Amino acid sequence: DVVMTQSPLSLPVSLGQPASISCRSSQGLVHSDGNTYLSWLQQRPGQSPRRLIYKVSKWDSGVPDRFSGSGSGTDFTLQISRVEAEDAGVYYCMQGTHWPYTFGQGTKLEIK
Amino acid sequence: QVHLVESGGGLVKPGGSLRLSCAASGFTFNDFYVGWIRQTPGRGLEWVSYIGRRTTTIHYADSVRGRFTMSRASALNSVDLQLNTLRAEDTAVYYCRSGSWQDAFDIWGPGAMVTVSS
Numbered sequence: 001d002v003v004m005t006q007s008p009l010s011l012p013v014s015l016g017q018p019a020s021i022s023c024r025s026s027q028g029l030v031h032s033d034g035n036t037y038l039s040w041l042q043q044r045p046g047q048s049p050r051r052l053i054y055k056v057s058k059w060d061s062g063v064p065d066r067f068s069g070s071g072s073g074t075d076f077t078l079q080i081s082r083v084e085a086e087d088a089g090v091y092y093c094m095q096g097t098h099w100p101y102t103f104g105q106g107t108k109l110e111i112k
Numbered sequence: 113q114v115h116l117v118e119s120g121g122g123l124v125k126p127g128g129s130l131r132l133s134c135a136a137s138g139f140t141f142n143d144f145y146v147g148w149i150r151q152t153p154g155r156g157l158e159w160v161s162y163i164g165r166r167t168t169t170i171h172y173a174d175s176v177r178g179r180f181t182m183s184r185a186s187a188l189n190s191v192d193l194q195l196n197t198l199r200a201e202d203t204a205v206y207y208c209r210s211g212s213w214q215d216a217f218d219i220w221g222p223g224a225m226v227t228v229s230s
Contacts, residue, residue, distance in 0.1 A: 050220065054216070060218055099162070100170045100173050100174070105156055
């Protein structure tokens with residue numbers, strides 16, 4: 001199985017400051033169709049996960065543009081340009097290229 | 113508006129069975145992938161089963177293959193997950209998820225708690 005490793009696992013951030021989460025996969029994530037199925041999800045306390053970014057850098061509907069995704073190969077990054085209070089929660093990367101699809105351990109973003 | 117709702121969770125003894133259902137509204141399952149994902153504090157998020165858009169091939173995690181069966185009831189716009197020979201380690205919140213890997217559409221249900229305990 002592809003192992004997804006996130007860092008850091010805990011991320012305290014002050015309001016208005018930037019935040020960055022790294023995700024590394026144990027194998028390359030380029031699918032045979034040429035796409036890279038790396039996504040980022042947010043899970044707020046008491047809620048179901050919600051996808052923010054798909055195919056490395058594309059925004060899902062309703063996602064603020066302060067969120068951005070980048071990367072290639074085995075190294076990927078989620079960036080938040082200016083953290084807001086509603087961004088508190090756990091963030092996961094997920095690969096949808098190789099079955100079984102796998103998630104990272106999660107990064108808990110807390111507001112300082 | 114689009115929604116997914118799971119039903120059928122509960123408490124079951126080891127070795128027992130349970131059937132989860134996921135009903136979609138506001139969109140048609142056949143046009144999108146559908147999967148079941150479970151979450152535990154210890155193991156995090158784990159894909160249990162998956163069926164792609166307009167295919168009949170169902171993929172299962174090694175941990176559930178041979179015990180769990182996913183099926184699609186197109187006429188009802190719903191998807192079921194039959195859980196047999198349950199073990200304590202199957203205890204989790206089970207989410208139904210659907211959407212597109214190519215477009216900006218992805219939806220999760222609120223989750224159904226399955227507890228396997230004697």
